[in-house]
Amino acid sequence: MSAAARAEERGQASALEALGQALLVLREAGDFGAASAIAGGLAAQALGAREHRLLRVDTRTGALLWLDESGTERPWVAESDGPVHWVLRHETPRLDEDARRLERLDAGLLLDPPGALATVPLLASGAMQGVLLLGFASPRRFAPAERALLEAFGDALALAFERHALQRAVGRQRRLMAGLEQRVQENAQASSHLMSVVAHEIRSPLTAIKAYSEALLDSRSDAPAPRERFLGIINDECDRLARLVADILDLSRLEAGHRPLRLARLGVQTLVRETVETLTPVAGPRRIQFELDLPPDLVVEADADMLRRLLVNLAGNAIKYSPAAGRVRIEARGEGDDWTTSVTDQGPGIPAEDLGRVFDCFYRSRPAERQVEGHGLGLAIARGIVEAHGGRIWAERHEPTGTRLSFTLPRRHLASTRARAISRQISRRPGVRALLEHGVDVAAAAVDAAVVSLMLVDPDQGDLIIVASRGLEGHQLLGRRGTFRAGVAGTVAASGAAVLVDDIETDHRFRRLNHPQYVSKSLLCAPLRVEGEVLGVFNVTCKLSGEAFDQRDLAVMTALIERIGALLEQVRTHPDQELRIEDVRASLNGVSGLERASADPERVADLARSVALALGMEGAEAERVVAAASIPGEPAAPRVQGQVRVETLRPSGYLKRIEELLVHQHEWWDGSGLPSGLAGDSIPLGARILAAVGCYRRILMGGACRPVAGGDGAFAELRSRAGTRLDPRVVESLIGLAASREVSR
Structure with a gap:
């Protein structure tokens, strides 16, 4: 055997040894990042490359991530028409034997300009998992055996990337299941406690009703018996039961988020004065006076019925615990974008250790000079109303005696300052409008819908505005506005949780008449997130088949919206990067195409x-x-x-x-x-x-x-x-x- 043949044989043996070591590391190492970096280094060693780089593709969002030697990932955008971009589009290896002739090279990815460059796709289970780049010091040719070795390393890395993605997905599911199991246990305990308390609260009026009913039956022949008084007591106890049931239902709807807001512009001074008037019959017999400190020009955006109920509950609580001839003070003030209202009484006060529990269901802590009516749900309902408006509520001691209950709500229900800033930045970029319009078209095709619209945060006004739509062209949807926390879209924008509605007219969360322009009563509404902020809402209705949307439709929409969010994040992170419509179409169509082909x-x-x-x-x-x-x-x-x-x-x-x-x-x-x-x-x-x-x-x-x-x-x-x-x-x-x-x- 010649010396050249022996050298070639030794080289092949060394390359196979490096491949075996890479497979062993990828299989046995617990640290995915470190194992991948070692395997990439072994690939570079086996082929005589000067340096290597690994890029991972998030198969859910399509985002490209640079995996460095420490295993840390950071976002990366491939240069248009560069080697990485070409490989991602064609999903086949690219071997540039003289990389000096390349017009476009992913600047910053390699430390030194390569003489030759091997760019290998990492494909597993039909999906692009990442890209392996090997940079060589000088131009060179790639022999067939080296091509095979390159692809073998690529396949090994692809399987490792896929396994890592699956492990992460399984981990997420396990954490989700653990969280759900914990919530089930907590809910079961809460339900058991609630049932026992409700049973106790119901027992008293039922006992009274039973006793006085029996007394009436026993005194049918006794004319002097106080029947009218007995019937009055029975009637009062029935009213008490009705209030208890109504409060429990209201509280359950608030806690479950099944009471969307009906927002309107309200004058706080007028609303508080009207509320005080309704409470006069309760406060008058005990000579309790109201002190009001209300700015006449304070106008807020809120649900009038819920806000009135909130004030009644807080002021009613203050009346119950105030001494005879006492005073209840109600004051309100604006504080920047928020407004605060406080209700202060002169009662016995709440122990410091109980201040955090006064808004719990059926909880009572402070004594009173007399028997206090009620069943301990008023403040819990108040908390639910405040949280539904995106505010906070708290209790504090008022010296020398009494309690102050306060809440803070936003004056207007708008997107966060950060969401508005992100919206302002990306909306200025050329190509974003085409991205959003194409996203609407792809959504319509992916879930077989006739009507799709996208509402985006208006950076100037802070509300939602329709920026792209498909279907109902004659109704001129573009430019229509919506408010955070109001309606279906506003509820989704505020909560950040998608909504699947089978029938809008019977759904217990909304229960409203279907608009005649929609031929279907089923709809999907899902949030668009960018860097953790809700930046908009997709509204989907009118399934062409006439059937209701299902969980599969919701999953497809979620995947598509995540891909759109990833593209918008790239726009924000790399403002100088060109956003090409063909790349947008490739990325978005890939979501629906994967669903169709895999299905x-x-x-x-x-x-x-x-x-x-x-x-x-x-x-x-x-x-x-x-x-x-x-x-x-x-x-x-x-x-x-x-x-x-x-x-x-x-x-x-x-x-x-x-x-x-x-x-x-x-x-x-x-x-x-x-x-x-x-x-x-x-x-x-x-x-x-x-x-x-x-x-x-x-x-x-x-x-x-x-x-x-x-x-x-x-x-x-x-x-x-x-x-x-x-x-x-x-x-x-x-x-x-x-x-x-x-x-x-």
Whole structure:
């Protein structure tokens, strides 16, 4: 053996050793970031690269993250038409043997300008997981064995990235389940306590009703019996029961968020004076006086009925605990964007240790000079009303005696200052409007809806304004406004939680008549978040099928909105980066394309059967192709992953017969594929069919930076690969069958 051959053999052995070490590290290491960095370094060592970089793609949002040597991730935006951007769009390795000629290179990603550059996609389970970059000191050629080694490292990293993503998803689900279980336990305990307290509260009036009813029955023949007084007591106790039940229902609706606000502009002075007048019959017999300190020009935005109930509960509580001929002071004042009201009494006061519990259900702490009526829900309801308005409520001792109950509410219900700042910054960027309009179009197609609108935070006024819509064009939706905390959209914007409504007229949260312009009573409403702030709301209604929206529709909308939020975060983080509409379409269409293609794998397997039969394969041979196409995992999965799948399935005799197809589906028609470098008709026909069908499915699915194509667009992309990657005869057969059966949509 010559010295050159021995050196080549040693190099191959060293490369395989590095690959084995990388696989071991990725499998055994508990620190994902460190393990990935070590594996990337081993790849650079095996191929003689000067440096390496790893980028991870968040498969949920499409965001690109730079994974540094310490395992820390930070956002990264690929330069348009640069090597990373090209690989993300084409999902195939790019080998620049003379990188000095590159017009666009991701500046800042590599420390020194490379002489040669290898950019390898990390693909697993049909999804882009990341990108591996290897920078070389000088220009060089890549031998076939080095290409295979590059892709082997890429596949190993891709599987590690996918496993890490799955582990994180499982961890999130476990934490969610643990939180839900804890909430169930807490709710069960609270419900048990509530039931016992309610039973106690109900027992007293029921006992009275029972006793006086029996007295009436026993005294039917006794004319002097005080029947009128007995009936009056029974009537009073029935009223007490009715108030208790009404308060419990009101409290439950408030705590569950099932009472959306009906906001209006209100004068505080007028509202408080009206409230005091309604309480005069209660305060008058005990000669309790009201002192009012109310600015005449204080106007706020609130739900009039709820605010009146809040004042009645606080002032009524003060009357109950005030001594005869005492005073109750009500004062209000504006404080910047908020306003505060306090109700102060001259009662015995509340012990300091009990101040934090006075707003709990059925809680009473302070003694009174007389028997105090009530059942301990008034202040709990007051707290619910304040929290529904986005405010806070508290209690404090008032010296020398008494208690002061205070609450603070926003004067107007607007977006946060930070949300308005973010909205102002991104709305100025060119291309954002096109992004939002395309997002609305994709949402309509993804969930089969006729009407979709997007309300965004107005940076100047702080409310919501429709900036993009689809459907109902004659109603001129653009420019219409909505208020935070009011209506469905305002409730979602304030809470940050999506809402799925089967029937708007019967839904216990809203219960309002359906607008005649909507042919369906079902709707979806979901928040758009950017950097943790709710920046807008998507409203979706009128499902074309006439059916109600379901949880799958909500999941699709959530994924799409997360992708839009990620794009807007990139706009904010990288203000100098060009926002190209083709990249926007690729990213957003990829969400709906993934849902469509993944939802119906049987369609793809059936297409593989039809192509096999059309090309003259016998029934048994065609079924082998169908079986290979139906195995979990993408037909166009990475090369090493395909080998792993074969090894995993090897014990099965039936699957053993399709091993050849699984292995050779990655050969290229021109002979440049792997693992054996077969070309043309030497590649098994079944493997050629799998390659074409897998490629077609991936075109339909789209990707983070690769647009979804359908119909003629998908066929054109397939034909562009015929003669190099794919068998031209198989491609034409597949296109003919797909066109006739409309598989592309």
